[in-house]
Amino acid sequence: MLLPILVLTQVLPAAALSVLALAIDPTGRWEAEMAADPAALPAGFWADAATMIGALVGGSLVFGLVQCLGWAAGTWVIARQAAGEPVGFGAALRYGLRRALGLWGWMLIFTVILAVGFCLCFLPGVYAGFALAMAGPVYLFERRDPIGRSHRMLRERLGLLLGRVALTLLAVLGFSFVAAIVESAARLPFGATPLEDPGTAVGVILVIAVAALLTLPAHLAQLVGLVTTYAEQRAHEGPVNSGRLAAELG
Numbered sequence: 001m002l003l004p005i006l007v008l009t010q011v012l013p014a015a016a017l018s019v020l021a022l023a024i025d026p027t028g029r030w031e032a033e034m035a036a037d038p039a040a041l042p043a044g045f046w047a048d049a050a051t052m053i054g055a056l057v058g059g060s061l062v063f064g065l066v067q068c069l070g071w072a073a074g075t076w077v078i079a080r081q082a083a084g085e086p087v088g089f090g091a092a093l094r095y096g097l098r099r100a101l102g103l104w105g106w107m108l109i110f111t112v113i114l115a116v117g118f119c120l121c122f123l124p125g126v127y128a129g130f131a132l133a134m135a136g137p138v139y140l141f142e143r144r145d146p147i148g149r150s151h152r153m154l155r156e157r158l159g160l161l162l163g164r165v166a167l168t169l170l171a172v173l174g175f176s177f178v179a180a181i182v183e184s185a186a187r188l189p190f191g192a193t194p195l196e197d198p199g200t201a202v203g204v205i206l207v208i209a210v211a212a213l214l215t216l217p218a219h220l221a222q223l224v225g226l227v228t229t230y231a232e233q234r235a236h237e238g239p240v241n242s243g244r245l246a247a248e249l250g
Contacts, residue, residue, distance in 0.1 A: 001087050002077050002220070009070025009096070010219040013063045015212035019205060020059050024052050028192035068107060069093070069100035074223045075140050076249055082231075083242035095249070099140060106139050106146055113147075130154055133165045137230035141248045153233050161233065168225030175218035183211030 026048040033042040042048075073096030080087045110132050118125030134150035142149065154161050186207040187194070194204040234240045 001081075001089060001092065002074055002223075003216070004089060005070055005073050005077065005092060005096075006216060006219045006223070007213075009066050009073065011212045011216055013066045014215065015209050017056075017059050017063050018208045018212065021052075021056060022204065022208070023195055024055050026052065031192065064107060065100060065104045068103040069096040070219075071136060071223060072096040072099035072103055072140055075137065075227050078224065078227050079242070079246040079249055083246040085243075085246055102143075103136060103139055106135065109147070110135055130162060130165055133161070133226065134230050134233065137227055141230070141234075141245060157233065157236060160236070161229065164225070164229040164232065168221060168229065171221035171225065172218045175221065176215055179211050179214035179218070182214060183207060186211070 026042070030042040030045070030048075034040075073092040076095040077087050077092050113132065114125055114128050117128035131151045131154050132147065134153050135146040138149045138153075139146040187204055190200045190204045190207070194200040231240075231242075231245060234245065
């Protein structure tokens with residue numbers, strides 16, 4: 001049940017965003033024009049750059065909302081399966097729809113905090129990442145003060161939370177790195193502008209789809225790792241069981 005949800009809400013949107021980025025990427029044309037006249041900017045440079053950035057930002061926001069739907073739906077499935085309760089694909093997506101917008105709003109705030117942390121200095125950004133690691137599960141299970149609550153969990157059980165989140169992060173980065181290497185190598189034969197020819201367009205889209213599917217273990221590791229880490233943190237705080245956690249999701 002969990003894998004179809006992740007494919008629908010994580011893998012497919014990521015592949016669609018990659019195809020969009022490739023379709024609006026003007027760098028191939030820029031390189032050709034700059035090779036002919038290195039002293040001048042390519043024609044329509046600023047308009048092309050603004051279009052590309054705007055489209056990618058807008059696409060990323062939509063992808064983030066769909067991703068939050070998947071995280072919420074996946075969390076619901078994990079919690080109910082752990083409690084031995086029935087789960088259904090449609091019911092999981094309906095729960096995800098109810099929680100997606102709120103979770104997405106908080107994720108935007110988390111992203112801004114992380115960006116500011118990394119801009120100030122690398123280490124504050126790393127600390128913010130670990131401090132906010134439990135914020136998503138906190139919002140879904142408790143629906144209050146996800147930032148402060150997640151930070152308190154880190155302070156109270158620093159070593160335990162750091163270790164669990166670091167292992168999850170390593171798994172996510174490892175699977176993502178392999179998928180990125182495979183995609184980069186497989187796309188090389190198609191050139192800088194593969195969508196201009198129908199034959200290469202089909203080939204590169206298939207490559208993107210396969211590479212996105214290879215990231216499925218990364219999405220699975222992230223979701224399962226963070227939800228189980230949150231459940232472990234709750235167990236250290238006091239008596240709690242799977243049934244109670246499933247009920248808290250609403």
